[in-house]
Amino acid sequence: EVQLVESGGGLVQPGGSLRLSCAASGFNFSTYYMNWVRQAPGKGLEWVSYISSSSRTIAYADSVRGRFTISRDYAKNSLYLQMNSLRAEDTAVYHCARSSHDALDYWGQGTLVTVSS
Amino acid sequence: SYELTQPPSVSVSPGQTASITCSGDELGDKYVSWYLQKPGQSPVLVIYQDTKWPSGIPERFSGSNSGKTATLTISGTQAMDEADYYCQAWDSSTAVFGGGTKLTVL
Numbered sequence: 001e002v003q004l005v006e007s008g009g010g011l012v013q014p015g016g017s018l019r020l021s022c023a024a025s026g027f028n029f030s031t032y033y034m035n036w037v038r039q040a041p042g043k044g045l046e047w048v049s050y051i052s053s054s055s056r057t058i059a060y061a062d063s064v065r066g067r068f069t070i071s072r073d074y075a076k077n078s079l080y081l082q083m084n085s086l087r088a089e090d091t092a093v094y095h096c097a098r099s100s101h102d103a104l105d106y107w108g109q110g111t112l113v114t115v116s117s
Numbered sequence: 118s119y120e121l122t123q124p125p126s127v128s129v130s131p132g133q134t135a136s137i138t139c140s141g142d143e144l145g146d147k148y149v150s151w152y153l154q155k156p157g158q159s160p161v162l163v164i165y166q167d168t169k170w171p172s173g174i175p176e177r178f179s180g181s182n183s184g185k186t187a188t189l190t191i192s193g194t195q196a197m198d199e200a201d202y203y204c205q206a207w208d209s210s211t212a213v214f215g216g217g218t219k220l221t222v223l
Contacts, residue, residue, distance in 0.1 A: 035212065037160075045152075045160065045203050047212035059210045062118065095159060102207060103150035103165035110159060 002026040002106045004096050009111030016086050016115070022079040022096030022108055029077040033099035036070060036081050038092035039110070046092070049081065050099065064090075086115045119208035121215035128221045135191040137218045139204030142185065147207060149187040151180060153200040154217075160203065164189060196222050 008020040020036070036048040049060045049070040058070055069082040079096050093112050097104035121141045129135035139149065149167050152160040162171050164180035167187065177192045187206075191198055199222045204215040 037212075037214075044201075044217040045154075045205075045214040047205075047214060050210075050212070057210075061211065097160075101165050101169070102148040103162050103171075104152075104160075104205070104212070105162050105165070105171060107159040107161075 002098070004098065004106055004108035006094065006096055006108045006111040009094065009113045011114045011116065012086055013117050014087060014115055017082070017084045018086065018113060020081040020083065020094055020096075020111060020113070022081075024077045024079065024096075024098075027098070029072075030074050034072060034079045035097045035099055035104055036079075036094055037097055037104065037107075038090075038094045038113075040089075040092040043092075048094070051079070083113070086113075088115050091115050119206075119211070119213050121204055121206060121213055123202075123204060123215035123218045125216070126219045126221065128223060129191075129194045131196060131222055132193055135194045135198070135220055135222075137189045137191075137202050137204075137220065139187045139189070139215050140185050141206065141213075144185050144187055144206065145183045147182075149180065149182045150205045151178075151189045152203045152205065153198075154203065155200045191220075194220075194222055198222060 003025045005023045035050040051070045067085045071080045093110040095110040096108045098106045151164040154160045167182040179190045202218045
């Protein structure tokens with residue numbers, strides 16, 4: 001069974017940093033593109049970033065480029081999102097999601113990031 | 118930047134057919150996926166590559182995509198189908214989501 005479990009969310013002050021993790025299991029992690037998608041409270045889905053299966057290709061949404069860094073650890077079957085210079089508008093539930101056939105076919109339950117003083 | 122437009126809300130009676138549209142420039146040239154999300158839950162993929170079903174998704178969900186509009190159709194809508202629905206496509210290595218449509222079954 002495919003499982004994606006996020007962790008690392010919490011309350012952080014504006015300008016602060018946070019590192020999110022996503023532990024993957026039940027599939028061959030090294031062969032799939034992986035994504036981060038966020039959802040602000042009461043709002044819709046917003047794609048944040050993806051990383052290719054080899055880590056050679058990475059893309060970011062304009063809203064986070066230069067502040068967020070996506071990475072993955074094949075030995076730990078884990079996906080990460082390093083978030084720096086956080087702003088109030090980054091407050092959201094952050095989901096990791098697996099890519100397959102141009103879709104995001106499995107999603108984690110998400111971890112809440114709150115940016116507030 | 119690329120945009121996908123969905124109606125904010127759609128209402129349907131139980132047993133009837135619901136249609137949710139998603140529009141964008143040259144959308145028919147891209148693959149569209151559809152997700153449903155119930156309150157407090159993570160999104161679930163219901164249609165990928167315009168018309169295909171992931172395993173476990175009932176065939177009352179169907180999709181189409183042509184020109185500027187993709188459509189998710191739910192036949193024989195059930196109360197359990199009440200949820201927010203999002204379309205999604207890729208443009209220039211960026212995933213784009215529609216704003217979401219709240220489907221009410223009443």
